[in-house]
Amino acid sequence: MYSLFNPKNMPLTPFLFFTGKGGVGKTSTACATAVALADQGKSVLLVSTDPASNLQDVLEVALTNEPMAIPGVPNLSACNIDPEESARAYKENVVGPYRGKLPDAVLATMEEQLSGACTVEIAAFDEFSHLLADETILDQFDHVLFDTAPTGHTLRLLQLPTAWSGFLEESTHGASCLGPLAGLEGKKEMYAKAVASLSDREKTTLLLIARSDNSSLLEADRASGELKEIGIRNQLLIVNGLLQTHQPEDAVSTAFYSRQRQALQETPEALKQVMTYALPFVSYSLTGVENLRHLFSSYAMTTFEVEDTTEEALALPGLNQVIEDFSEKNTRVIFTMGKGGGGKTSIASAIAVGLSEKGHRVHLTTTDLAAHLAYTFAGSETRDNLSISSINPQIEVERYKQTVLANAGNGLSDEELAYLQEDLESPCTEEIALFQAFAAVVEKSENEIVVIDTAPTGHTLLLLDSTEAYHKEMSRSTGDVPENVKKLLPRLRNPQETGVVIVTLAEATPVLEAARLQEDLKRAQIAPKWWVINQSLYATETTDPVLRGRASSEKKWITKVNEELAAKCAVIPWLQEEKIGYTQLKEFIL
Template sequence: MLLTFDPKEMVKTPYLFFTGKGGVGKTSTACATAISLAEEGKRVLIVSTDPASNLQDVFEQDLTNEISEVQGVNGLFACNLDPEEAAKDYRESVIGPYKGKLPDSVLATMEEQLSGACTVEIAAFDQFSTLLTKKDITEQFDVIVFDTAPTGHTLRLLSLPSAWNSFLEESTHGASCLGPLSGLDAKKSLYEQTVKALSDPDQTQLFLVTRPDESPIVEAARASAELKDIGLKNQHLIVNGLLGNPVLDDEVSHAFYEKQQKALGMVTDNFKGTDISYLPYVSFSLTGMESLKAWIRGETLKLDEAGAMPPTLLSDLSGFDDVAQDVIQENLRVIFTMGKGGVGKTTLAAELAVKLAEKGVAVHLTTTDPAAHLEQALHSRKVAGNLSLSRVDPKREVELYKKTVLDRAGEGLEGEQLAYLEEDLNSPCTEEIAVFQKFAKIVGQADEEVVIIDTAPTGHTLLLLDAAKSYHKELLRSTGEVSPEVQNLLPRLRNKEETAVLIVTLPEATPVLEAERLHADLERASILPRWWIINQSFALTKTDDKVLGGRGKHEIRWIDRVASKHEKCAIIPWRP
């Protein structure tokens, strides 16, 4: 039996870092922790470095990068650092001196290399490193809470000792995450001090936040392992959103409960030796002091201002059948389902493939999902022989790509420079580029059948590969040849007459905000998503469970936000 998370009992260090996948409740958990500690009489500072931060929404007051007092709780202070703005300033500082001196194509490549998630994360790390070393600030507070911790990959990059710039000048292996490090050598000592403080169990606790669901648990286990590898061993897992006893004779309530209980088995398997606690699933929105205090006390039901449902909002939205019909009517040939992990894009890719096959369309479904349930689900539908399936193994593709790059670009490198190249190849961008090549071959089949692809490279990775035609150059450098499929892939993705991107989200704050960033990212690459699909909505269910029903009411603002911005918008109920 898991213990309820109690900050007063479980917080044991002055520095607290909260990390986890988008949408698991990091910010809410960090805020509730800060409130609880402040109520105990401590002076607490909470700092958000999350580019999708909703810290001001949770506290219901405007926040800036200046430390200010949080209204309603004595001793609680907050600041909302903006890593996106810091990354923008950093890009300009690196690229500015070269404008007018280097060709536009080179500048475009540099700018895109500095536009990815790694640049934002490094900018965030720079901000809180500076904050941690200001004794006039740290000495004012008993506890400093950081909403969002750096990944193990970023910490390894920043802690590798050597002259980054000299390596970057000589490196020709391809663009990934080392670009953001150019020009940061002057801060090497600062970063080393920060990494040392993070690794000190007497100074820092790392709180991994997850939901009782497969995807975020797998991600939390991966993050836990890689952070332990670099010395951050003082970890505590918080399972957020655990439903209490289900309602009798309520199919939705029982199915939701059983799914969570099954996922808890993964928690005990993956986090042996780690302190684990939980927070309850609640009916109300986790914004405002009273809601956060009620949540941390373990309350799950509360009367609040969820707001009335616009009378025709849900009935006016399309269903998933409309998405399938659109694909058939417009003779679309390449379909991508995109979105953050855990929103259901793999399941929806499979469901779309089944719907098309049942209409007599020849379909090929490919996925990067290693789980076997996909094949089982398709088999159970007894689909005709016009549906074929393949699975891309990201791990295998990455290993092949790494080997190719190290064999070619790594020749002549040794010691620290080779260590840089190897760590650069641990970047998330590497997986996208490696899988991109495999997908390119599969998309080449679209002349013969509709190809549905679960997950695609982000707009940033596509632009990184395309800048100054570098995606041809990088593949030519690493593999010695550029296949026609790879040459044709990006133009094909931009052709809305044959390609459709389906963005999948949940009707919650973080998944919607992250999906909006993904949409903007794709637009930068001249790829306009065709459909937004709001998945797993409790607002459409007939549940009698007051907790789940209450959540449905709070989905309305996010459903309305998506529907008001996107003409093609479909919604799918939470289904057992």
């Protein structure tokens, strides 16, 4: 279908950026590529600025923010820059001068605006801009590989003149997670050089990493389009984890193979225009230099793929226990949360159906634009117990943007207005807009259990909270918080009323990102009740040697979630078909 990606057989630019949503294999692909290039005699620097990076786990060596030689790989150096630590210093640089001069509520709003993912990304960009802008760096290294890449939103923001003006110190529209960007002061020239290097086809290649599933390919398409808009057009797509063959007698293997091919057929048209390669789904864990070398040299089965059958199997409850728990405790608001691609919509739907089957009146609301939920549930005999609504993210976000622009845009110059408009493209804008829509649904459904597919992060909840505090004190903020949101915020903090379910996969990056999400929620005084590990091959009875080998590697992450992270943990096996519709979803509770 696609040629296999192999850095030994293709010319590559000096700067290589690996990007993609969490869990697609950015780090392992970047590490394997770095090792392959170094083995060819190239001098290579590998840099991670991903807050959920497991670079040291993949290379099996402790790393710092200073480049260090990797044992067993002559010519390869690596460093693991901590963007969250950089973000903390960055935040203090911005907020510190105002301590004791501005009211506490104002400082709280500024601090929370600077606590989001966008600020971490700005801080990460600040770190690797030094490498991109340093003209002597390519005298030292033939290739510099970056494990993660900035979004088009961040780069567009930094190219706006207002990002460097005093306007940011005074802006109080309250919509953004970026907040005042005074920390950028004095770095405009360096950032301009960095952006120029990113756009230079002779210098930089963007490698979009995706899995063969719809949500991952859609994210790659979005990132590709955003970055093309600002001139980063030298792109490659790598479809990672593509099962090369299957065993017809193994139902799991056959379904896995077929679903991957179906997803590839549905690749967005614009993404089909990007040169595409594949990497195989392998049975072993991509950790350690030898395993990384094996990825590009041989795809045969090896001894480290064999599962240790002497170990006792993990026994964890299924989703039916999650539903039983919420039913017994009469939990009134239930959120499913987690990174895209983990199956939040299916889990939310199954919980709603399960509670409906137990006699509860349930309202399920989702941001899933594939309206198959309402369509499939239509005409069901038990529909009286279950109502469904679908919230259109595009409509809600656009409505929210227009409200903020109408309130905050008056009197701004063209440059300031352009900054505000780009600021509203931040991830928090969508979270706030959708949360307001969810709050309206909850308010109308006082006599039902409300199951909500997706939820805002703890950062966004605190941002809404601090905006309200700011509004009370200053009475001039334009980031007004609606009444139904004010009522819902404390309700979410009440464990007697609200249950949060974190949905993840049994892989390194999804688990680490979910752990960060949980800490974020705890900052907002919300403690998740359940973790659900979805799509687990470990929980299947597959005999396919490749899938069985990967299943064995999941055990480490299932154990970590169960013993270290989750108050309660459930596991759902990888399913041969997607459960769509009331009747099929009932199978989760059997």
